[in-house]
Amino acid sequence: MNFTKTTEQDSNYDHLEKMSINELLRNINTEDKSVPDAVEKEIPQIERLVEQVVKKLKNGGRLFYIGAGTSGRLGILDASECPPTFGVPFELVIGIIAGGDVAIRKAVENAEDSTIQGWIDLQEFQVSDKDVVVGIAASGTTPYVISALEKCNENNIVTGCITCNKNSPLALTAKYPIEVVVGPEFVTGSSRMKAGTAQKLVLNMITTTTMIQLGKVxxxxxxxxxxxxxxxxxxxxxxxxxxxxxxxxxxxxxxxxxxxxxxxxxxxxxxxxxxxxxx
CATH class of the missing domain: 1.10.8.1080 (Helicase, Ruva Protein; domain 3)
Known part of the structure; x- marks a missing residue:
């Protein structure tokens, strides 16, 4: 199956340093406008994952997000907002980032390259087949996340993912993949931009829909x-x-x-x- 990292392809714009402030802002905004359309195309896949999340949480399970870098931070952000917004326990939705809590503020060198640490981090929470684990990685190639989902699959734990490349190793590993293909970034490879926005939108959809289904609204x-x-x-x-x-x-x-x-x-x-x- 063909796999192309569109998140790493050259920007549709060049000579950014020669653009005025207004040109930069308008061009970034033009690119950002394409993100909701890309998310909309994945609603059937998002629905399939949310159905699993609702079912597991209704039966005493938890939702885990696991990622590295920007993706990990976005998962932690979404998880941390569930208790104050919906009055649920802090342990119901859990965000895990490669490199631990210090990586929320500062990049931890090589943390995302580990093929064993993701599963170790999940085991600290006694993850089980009652739970759902969603891997977040814009590239879809992060070893920390992929290996964690592989171990989850081996242990009959429901797995999902949010990625921004089609047919990535992560999407092929997750049982319920969400692939929001937003195309090249304004600054080539800067997946904190459109890819990060897409991930944030999907995370909002997952937890908000789940909490409404659980009667929290x-x-x-x-x-x-x-x-x-x-x-x-x-x-x-x-x-x-x-x-x-x-x-x-x-x-x-x-x-x-x-x-x-x-x-x-x-x-x-x-x-x-x-x-x-x-x-």
Whole structure:
């Protein structure tokens, strides 16, 4: 099967250093506009993976992201945003990066080239066939990620991937591959750009859709969000005021008593027997 690294092909633009600031910005933006279309083509593949994630998480499993460099950081970002957004435990969605936590801020030399460390890192979390492991690698050739997914396959663990090259070794390894082919980068080979944007969009789709399927959203509201700062408290108060037709002082009393929006709504409804969001 043919494999071409489109992520490494020459940019469609040349002599970048001779462009004005405006030209650079407009050309980057032109390239970025193609990314959502590339993601749209993969929706059937994204759906297949999300179906597996939902099934496993409903049965007590977890979702793991594993990657190196930009890809690893994007996985950690998406995983870290699930608890505050949806009120789920921190161990439900776990991001792992080659080189460990230090690699979140600084590149760790040769970390992505290890063919054993990915599986070792997963084993630290007692990964099992109850879980789903999604490898993230723009190139689709990262040894750290591919070898980890190979071991997962050997242990009957559901595997997916997000990559930006067609027919890559990673896509051929994952049981549920997602291949978002965005083409050459504006700066040749700089896959933190279009490829990174594509990966972020897909990660948003995976976790947001999964959490909605798990009942973590009511209507279109994040009723399970953690009220960890003033902005989120205000958002929660506004939800309650609108949903329950109450004033701010009543909403504040409910948040004080019940801790989050869902609990406040459900308990208010049970007490007054006039609501429509009772579970």
């Amino acid at each position: 009511k209507g279109n509201k994040m009723v399970d969000m953690q009220l960890s700062n003033n902005k989120l408290v205000d958002r929660g108060l506004n939800m309650l005021m609108k949903e329950l037709n109450i004033d701010k002082s009543e909403a504040e009393a409910l948040i004080e008593k019940y801790g989050n929006v869902r609990n406040a709504i459900n308990n208010y409804n049970q007490e007054t027997d006039n609501g429509h969001l009772v579970n």
